[in-house]
Amino acid sequence: MCSDPSLLEGWQWLWCYLSTPKHQQFYASFLVVFAVLIVTAPVTMILGFAGALARRSAFLPLRCFGIVYTSMIRGVPEIIFFLFVPIALDQLVEFIRHRIKCPEITDPIYQGADFVVCMAAKMPLGSSPQWAHGLWGFTLAVIAFSIVYGAFAANTLHGALNAVPQNQLETARAFGMSERQIFRRIHLPQMWTYALPGLSNLWMILIKATPLLFLLGIEDIVYWAKELGGAKTSYFAYPHPDWRLWYFLALLVFYLSLTRVSEVVFKSLTARVSKGQSLLGQATAS
Amino acid sequence: MSCAQTFADYALRSIGFGVRALPKTDITLCEQVVLIGSGMVWNAYFAILAVIFGFLFATALAVARASDNIWLRKPSDWYVFLFRGSPLFIQFFFAYELFAQLPRAGIDIPLGFTTITLATSWLTKAWAGALIVLFLNTSAYSSEIFYGALRAVPKGEVEAARAYGMSGFSLFRRITWPTLLRLAWPSYTNEAIFLFHGTTLVFFSGFPAWQQKGDALYYANYFAEKTYNPFISYPIAALYFIIFTILIIALFGAINTRLNRHINPAECPKIKYRPQMIR
Numbered sequence: 094m095c096s097d098p099s100l101l102e103g104w105q106w107l108w109c110y111l112s113t114p115k116h117q118q119f120y121a122s123f124l125v126v127f128a129v130l131i132v133t134a135p136v137t138m139i140l141g142f143a144g145a146l147a148r149r150s151a152f153l154p155l156r157c158f159g160i161v162y163t164s165m166i167r168g169v170p171e172i173i174f175f176l177f178v179p180i181a182l183d184q185l186v187e188f189i190r191h192r193i194k195c196p197e198i199t200d201p202i203y204q205g206a207d208f209v210v211c212m213a214a215k216m217p218l219g220s221s222p223q224w225a226h227g228l229w230g231f232t233l234a235v236i237a238f239s240i241v242y243g244a245f246a247a248n249t250l251h252g253a254l255n256a257v258p259q260n261q262l263e264t265a266r267a268f269g270m271s272e273r274q275i276f277r278r279i280h281l282p283q284m285w286t287y288a289l290p291g292l293s294n295l296w297m298i299l300i301k302a303t304p305l306l307f308l309l310g311i312e313d314i315v316y317w318a319k320e321l322g323g324a325k326t327s328y329f330a331y332p333h334p335d336w337r338l339w340y341f342l343a344l345l346v347f348y349l350s351l352t353r354v355s356e357v358v359f360k361s362l363t364a365r366v367s368k369g370q371s372l373l374g375q376a377t378a379s
Numbered sequence: 380m381s382c383a384q385t386f387a388d389y390a391l392r393s394i395g396f397g398v399r400a401l402p403k404t405d406i407t408l409c410e411q412v413v414l415i416g417s418g419m420v421w422n423a424y425f426a427i428l429a430v431i432f433g434f435l436f437a438t439a440l441a442v443a444r445a446s447d448n449i450w451l452r453k454p455s456d457w458y459v460f461l462f463r464g465s466p467l468f469i470q471f472f473f474a475y476e477l478f479a480q481l482p483r484a485g486i487d488i489p490l491g492f493t494t495i496t497l498a499t500s501w502l503t504k505a506w507a508g509a510l511i512v513l514f515l516n517t518s519a520y521s522s523e524i525f526y527g528a529l530r531a532v533p534k535g536e537v538e539a540a541r542a543y544g545m546s547g548f549s550l551f552r553r554i555t556w557p558t559l560l561r562l563a564w565p566s567y568t569n570e571a572i573f574l575f576h577g578t579t580l581v582f583f584s585g586f587p588a589w590q591q592k593g594d595a596l597y598y599a600n601y602f603a604e605k606t607y608n609p610f611i612s613y614p615i616a617a618l619y620f621i622i623f624t625i626l627i628i629a630l631f632g633a634i635n636t637r638l639n640r641h642i643n644p645a646e647c648p649k650i651k652y653r654p655q656m657i658r
Contacts, residue, residue: 168621170576
């Protein structure tokens with residue numbers, strides 16, 4: 094049906110236009126958003142826990158590290174981290190590989206406006222396939238996301254751990270539980286009620302941060318919206334004027350529905366974890 | 380070239396004064412510090428204007444959301460959902476494309492006896508278009524804060540004011556609004572900081588930096604690409620943002636003290652910057 098686009102009209106034209114291979118890549122890039130969310134969320138939680146525990150640690154250097162980590166996102170826009178972390182990590186990895194693989198080259202790494210490492214130290218190697226480059230970029234992006242939002246999560250979890258009533262812990266101590274037992278059986282389960290509002294908010298922030306992948310050079314939905322929406326001359330099979338407005342409208346609707354669904358899910362989750370806890374502000378904990 | 384000379388050349392480069400060409404080779408630390416600092420003018424401009432106008436609009440929105448009139452309540456609910464539920468980055472792109480679709484020559488509005496031509500091209504410039512988006516965005520987030528505070532205003536205060544014969548606007552201005560501000564201020568400080576950080580997105584979204592007049596992060600990115608060394612320019616930009624954030628906290632803290640000047644200092648709510656609770 095779609096073999097000769099110039100003969101098509103109306104809905105048929107639109108149907109064929111929306112099912113071109115390029116558009117299929119566009120639809121596939123929505124999966125990238127979900128992939129980032131699915132990979133980042135657990136890593137963020139792990140880093141968040143590590144940060145929160147480091148901040149509570151009795152060991153001073155570790156505590157200092159925790160404080161610096163949880164405060165770093167307070168003063169600095171996250172976009173700076175998104176631009177900085179991937180390129181810094183990339184250079185760091187290449188620098189280390191350069192030292193290991195080509196120790197005979199002693200020239201400085203930074204030469205004028207260039208970052209020079211030997212061919213064997215390139216990451217990924219110049220000879221590796223296209224998908225390897227994509228995967229490496231994706232990995233760096235996910236690491237950058239996790240570091241930044243891990244700091245957010247650490248803040249939330251630290252606050253939640255502090256919010257658990259002290260007498261609960263004292264009672265546990267009176268029962269003769271060890272510190273480890275108290276943490277696992279009393280402190281941690283009760284923390285979730287206090288952490289959930291912050292974590293649901295963090296999830297929303299994470300969703301709304303996914304278009305920033307575009308800044309990291311990943312072919313995500315923003316990239317494809319710009320690419321496909323731009324005006325196409327009659328040289329193309331499906332000529333059309335500048336339609337970027339409609340593509341971005343579609344992205345807007347996509348994000349609105351995603352945040353809406355998450356909101357509903359978190360509401361029911363909040364009701365579930367606060368079951369059986371005597372909290373005054375139960376209804377307002379959203 | 381001395382650092383003083385660099386300062387004279389580039390201190391106001393971001394708003395079009397000084398040397399036109401950006402440094403390309405042999406970039407010194409001084410050039411990076413001066414030029415990135417010059418870009419902060421734009422971040423401050425966007426943040427200050429958006430917060431001032433957004434504050435007024437957000438108050439109106441919060442009142443509208445608490446109103447009994449469905450025609451006021453529903454549209455403002457939808458407005459807040461629209462701007463809080465979607466990423467600022469996409470809002471920038473969408474707004475730019477929307478403004479770019481307007482006819483270049485302007486819109487003619489016939490008034491019968493004469494015709495007014497409404498210029499539209501300025502909307503695609505960052506100084507106006509991005510400011511509008513930031514203003515609308517912060518209004519939505521702030522109104523959520525104000526709305527929450529409005530519902531937390533003690534009923535007794537309002538009832539007492541009614542007993543004194545106050546109603547309507549004077550009740551709002553003298554009783555509800557001061558209490559609302561007092562309750563909302565710590566969260567509102569967070570929102571102002573978030574908005575300030577959000578201004579860095581402007582020149583990375585649709586809006587072009589005309590004649591390379593950009594914000595701090597635009598120049599930091601420029602240097603990082605030119606020198607291929609991210610370890611100098613990004614930390615400089617980060618340092619500027621930390622300094623400005625501390626200034627915002629100090630300013631909003633002073634306002635907080637003033638709002639609570641009748642309350643015992645020991646009971647005065649402290650501003651705690653909790654970034655996770657806000658967006």
